[in-house]
Amino acid sequence: MKREIWKGSEAIAEAAIRAGCRGFFGYPITPQNEIPEYMSLKMPESGGVFVQAESELAAINMVYGAAASGMRAMTSSSSPGISLKQEGISYMVGAELPGVIVNVMRGGPGLGSIQPGQSDYHQATRGGGNGDYRMVVLAPANLQEAVDVMADAFDIADQYRNPVMVLADGLIGQMMEPIVWKEHTPRVLPEKTWAADGRRGRAHNNFITSLLLEADACEKRNIGLKAKFDEMEKNECRWEEVNTEDAEVILVAYGTPARIALSAAEQLRAQGIKAGVLRPITVWPFPHARLRELAEGSCRGFLAVEMSQGQMVDDVRMAVGEKKPVGFYGRCGGVVPTVSEVRLAAEEFFKEVQ
């Protein structure tokens, strides 16, 4: 298959169109502007709808409308903009609407910086909006994976009638890499008989709402949602492992830091420290069970590497428990760690746990 060089944000946009996305609604924010820019031209060409919304709030509510009327739709933004979209994401979960939200993370809090960050992990994986909910969060570490997960993201959203987030960092959005446009095998998905797209002879009207005024009814709905979250947790967890079988120290990282961790692990091996890497591809569901299994093996400890002050490390600790030591190394505010920094941090950590 032909390899093509693409820029991250544009590749993500193109992948969405190829996945059957028919509505894109966005608002400018760095470092993801190439997504709406690409969509403004290509989405209408492919027969879809592009609207530059007046705000992030409007954009996510346009996704809500598109989804409610049965169409595949998405929005993209970066950290501060994603905060504004939390209202709509929560409503989408409540009304059981599919849709895809791309977060090209930058440094925070507040306006922060426009350089790559991973400071929205807790917001993405714990339900950033109000209410008691989950969504599948895919975290690609290279452009090939970014385009591959876009097709999956729309399928997962439709399968569970729940929003899905693609959590990329600014580096993934801005870098150029070769990719191959693979044939996507779509999942067998239920028909959208629930959509409010006009009755056209249907015996009843469809009413899309997240409101249940009676507490008992609301609890019952929430229990139903939880059953879906449990299914997602069971079916959708993905991760990659490199040299973990005999590893003395396992670096755990997602997105850009996973690439850095991989290089650091190679250098550590060359120095005689058996290092491996576990890279979550979904950060929710998180591969807790696999980490627990590895913690029961011969490995001496786990080092979480992030572009934050320590968020994913909470999940690593939750999985590993008291079985093995868990360390953390992170840079934040838009600073990307170097391979040698991570290697040195891993060496230090290894000395402690040896």
Added chain:
Amino acid sequence: MTTIYRKSTGLQDTELHYCPGCSHGTVHKLVAEVLEEMNAVDTSICICPVGCAVLAGNYFACDTIEAAHGRAPAVATAVKRLHPDQPVFTYQGDGDLASIGAAEIVHAAMRGEKFTTIFINNAIYGMTGGQMAPTTLIGQRATTAPLGRTVEQAGSPIRMAEMLSTLDGLVYAERVCVTDIPHLNKAKKAIRKAFQKQMAGEGFTFIEVIAACPTNWGMDIVEANQWLMEHMAAYYPLGVIKDKEAE
């Protein structure tokens, strides 16, 4: 036997929860009748608000989407653009449209989105219990303006139909009320015209209904309708605010 009156097929066969004297029920009926007469119940999509009309999908017979507070015009934008041949309307109150959703309605009008907005302006927050709205009149009491709204504290009430009419994307705006049969007939005519213009693809259409909320105004129904005509109609003049075609 001759049928001289029946409930519109644009409404479901169910009881409304609205208070006695509230204008919502009457406006629901008018919208439903227009949809039925246009043979559009089966194709229309309603976007309902947060507020007293939050359950409108239990009353209208057409498909309905309940939006977050104020966001109905954003939701409707996507629905209409993806379903351009189907009638789409938002049904919103004044807290929803003129306060928290001010940005969404302004930009939908600016873009000339081809849907219709039915704006119920009763100068108060109804569902949350009578708080001051941006449309509350000067001197009018509300639970968050217990001594009456003052210009110093809260500014002057906003006239949405006039404000939105400054935008080129809005092709038709009319302010109506449903206090008696002649006004009710005018209101229905205006609603029909808005839907017709929408389906002709002319642009954004806006019907503002100055409406009674006897419960939160602390009045009986007759008093409320008198107060509406005397005070609200004085500040919010009835009639066509903008008709691009007629200009």
